[in-house]
Amino acid sequence: MAKESNAVENAILQVDGLSVRYGKVEALHDGKLTVGAGQIVSVIGPNGAGKSTLLNAIMGALPQTGHSKGSVRYLGEEVSVLPIERRVSRGMCLVPEKRELFATMAVEDNLVLGAYRRKRAGERNYLDQLEHVFELFPRLKERRKQAAGTLSGGERQMLAVGRALMGKPQLLMLDEPSLGLAPLIVKEIFHIISALRQTGVATLLIEQNARAALQISDYGYVLETGEFALEGKADVLQHDPQVIETYLGLTKKVA
Numbered sequence: 001m002a003k004e005s006n007a008v009e010n011a012i013l014q015v016d017g018l019s020v021r022y023g024k025v026e027a028l029h030d031g032k033l034t035v036g037a038g039q040i041v042s043v044i045g046p047n048g049a050g051k052s053t054l055l056n057a058i059m060g061a062l063p064q065t066g067h068s069k070g071s072v073r074y075l076g077e078e079v080s081v082l083p084i085e086r087r088v089s090r091g092m093c094l095v096p097e098k099r100e101l102f103a104t105m106a107v108e109d110n111l112v113l114g115a116y117r118r119k120r121a122g123e124r125n126y127l128d129q130l131e132h133v134f135e136l137f138p139r140l141k142e143r144r145k146q147a148a149g150t151l152s153g154g155e156r157q158m159l160a161v162g163r164a165l166m167g168k169p170q171l172l173m174l175d176e177p178s179l180g181l182a183p184l185i186v187k188e189i190f191h192i193i194s195a196l197r198q199t200g201v202a203t204l205l206i207e208q209n210a211r212a213a214l215q216i217s218d219y220g221y222v223l224e225t226g227e228f229a230l231e232g233k234a235d236v237l238q239h240d241p242q243v244i245e246t247y248l249g250l251t252k253k254v255a
């Protein structure tokens with residue numbers, strides 16, 4: 001385990017001693033990570049490593065059978081005791097692996113739904129992010145009246161991220177945004193995630209596509225069978241022989 005740690009002045013998220021079990025099986029053991037203000041932090045690891053488990057535990061969105069223990073601090077507050085709704089209203093947002101869009105509804109209506117919580121909280125300008133989302137994703141603007149179910153995979157992913165942004169999150173957590181997308185689309189999506197840094201949102205990115213994730217990240221963690229095996233600045237990890245052999249090399253072999 002690298003001695004490195006993500007030393008930041010303003011931590012948005014601090015996870016410590018986070019373990020998750022499904023029944024008797026432990027899927028995550030003693031997880032510890034930090035996301036600083038304005039950072040993109042990625043967690044890379046193969047299928048089944050516990051990446052989704054980690055995100056769901058941070059969000060309070062584990063299935064009934066999952067139990068977590070440990071500390072999740074968001075903006076300095078212990079949120080592991082809070083239900084998911086309260087975490088969302090504080091500005092935490094998870095785009096799950098299944099994008100959960102409303103297929104028969106128009107793109108624009110899906111986006112408006114992303115602001116529902118702000119509307120219910122009485123925010124008058126709850127739609128103020130719409131133009132911003134359309135600027136980030138001009139393709140969504142072109143297709144604003146089109147049913148979400150008729151979008152391509154890449155456009156659907158854009159819509160899922162756009163809908164998340166409508167809630168004005170301070171912490172955006174993305175579960176494998178590149179899954180099932182063609183390389184060119186992956187590039188486009190990652191470019192946009194990278195651009196989000198300028199808007200002040202902190203991003204925790206979970207990926208199997210280690211190369212693409214590390215390229216846009218400030219800091220990275222490697223998760224292997226429920227344990228954090230390695231961590232470091234993203235540009236250092238990209239050149240780490242162990243990471244190259246196990247993750248970046250593997251991509252080459254598969255291709």
Ligand SMILES: Nc1ncnc2c1ncn2[C@@H]1O[C@H](COP(=O)(O)OP(=O)(O)O)[C@@H](O)[C@H]1O
Nearest residue numbers: 022027046047048049050051052053054063065
């Ligand atoms: N609801 C569940 N019930 C039991 N085991 C689960 C459940 N969800 C995930 N697991 C197990 O936990 C481990 C980690 O899964 P997951 O977090 O989905 O990994 P990843 O997202 O990295 O592919 C796997 O062994 C998986 O089979």
Ligand SMILES: [Mg+2]
Nearest residue numbers: 051052053097
């Ligand atoms: Mg997963």
